[in-house]
Amino acid sequence: MATSDSPLNVPNVTLAVARLEPGGGGVSPPSGTDDGTGAEFFEDFEGLTVGDDITNTVFDSGFQVYAADDQASVGTKSARFDNNDGGSQTGIQKNLSSMLGQGDEIWVRLDARWQEGWLFNNNIGWKFMRVHTRPVGQSNAGYVDWYNCGGRRDQGLDSVAWYHRSEPEADYDIRAAGSSRAADQIIPGEWHTYEMYVKFDTEGVDNGGTALIRSWIDGVLLEEVRDIGTMADAAHEVDRVHICTFFNPPTSAPFESFDPVTEQTAASAGAETGSPQAQSMWIDRMMIRTNANPPVNTDSAGNLCIGV
Template sequence: MTFEQGAIGSKATGNAQNFDGAAGGSFITDEKVLNGEKAAKLTVTGGSTAFGEWGGIINFPEALGKGEEVWFSVNTFFPEGFDYDSSGEGWHLKFLRVHTSTTSGENRGYNDWYLNPEGSTIPHKYICECQQRWFDFGTRSEEIQRGQWESYEMYIKFDDVPQDEGGTALVRVWKNGKLLREITGAKTLYGPDDISSRAHLFTYWNGGAPKTQFMYVDDIIITNETPNFRDAFGNPYTTGDTGVSRPEPPELTVE
């Protein structure tokens, strides 16, 4: 998703390079751009939990199931003064999210990367709502840095049995090309027949946004094709050395 299609100021929805839904406050912009000529400006209204406004949903062309995998990466620019804290509902902000369900569409919860309040000793956490077990990662230096482009990426291997228990469920998380944690104790599906058919960037502000504000995103990649890039440990990922200044990635699609 490069956001290159569409007129400046129009909603960042409606074509393959944009969000598929829940993106009423996301607009095509040229104010801050990582690559190309356009990016997306994401706005949120103060006091609102903002579903349908904040961020957006990306639908997969086909559902993924047990034994399959997905990479989800985004480049972000948070302006000076942006307040990403949340109040209530767990005191953390939903960030990268991969939804799971039964084949009939019954909600099974999300694989969720959360942002802890600014100044937390550990800035990030992950949970599969199918399991309700938290995994913390990152150091103070790896919290959001304002006024610059940064990259974030989450990899998920889908299974209802964690790798630590003999299954294959696995999660990896990176910031700016650095592997922050490999999570081997988490389920990523509730049951063996469950599926995943969409991803969310933000979409809900726990406790309500502290003020009306905006940030920018560019070059979102979601794929189940193994990327060509490798991190320092040999793990495949989409964001190259940093995810911010990188070679042009290969064409990656979900089959």
């Protein structure tokens, strides 16, 4: 496997995440490997031509994502997302083959690696993994999100690396995720496995509904969110998955980068409009499953998951 972290000579796009120690819950990684049989979507990028723009071939939308062989978690190839300095447009979108609705479930799993020296923006979260909801036949009713905190410190996010957000909730409910910033933060230059699960309902399981959000890093349960809804209306539908599709700039000055390793901030002209620098990340072994053909693995708490 190649190890160079120098960006390709091509424009914009984003992705990734990592960590040192298992986070919240202490749940052990599942055993067994999912080969993708019957999955809604599975791509390991091995059959692609290096350098090809796969934004609208492997995926359905996005911004300049390329088949690459300079990094891979398994095999020799991956998908590379290149971000421009100051660029906000990034990432990929994958449409579902059929709509999901109330009571349905989705699992999204991928390996991700950020280049060494990766920077987030300060005072704003970073959109990592998202599932889109909408009124039937209309455009948008909000996303169910997994964010990296970046340098965000409000709403109790000063001591964690991740949070979940449900836009379909009236107040965009935010829930901190993980055990600590140090334990769960990404480690640029390393491959790790990330998975999110969502069950769709207007109320969380703790409030009489069935809605749930779970996330795992390297097969270890990071967080389970039980008290917020994941759709605004029982008649709404779920149509697609987004991975790193917008690099949020801070909403106001100061415009600064945030280093996840040192937790230091620095003035950044790029942060005013998007990525604080030109930088790349890679994904591999991306899989989507739904309750139509769910995973067969479980973690040690009995939760179904695709796993590592």
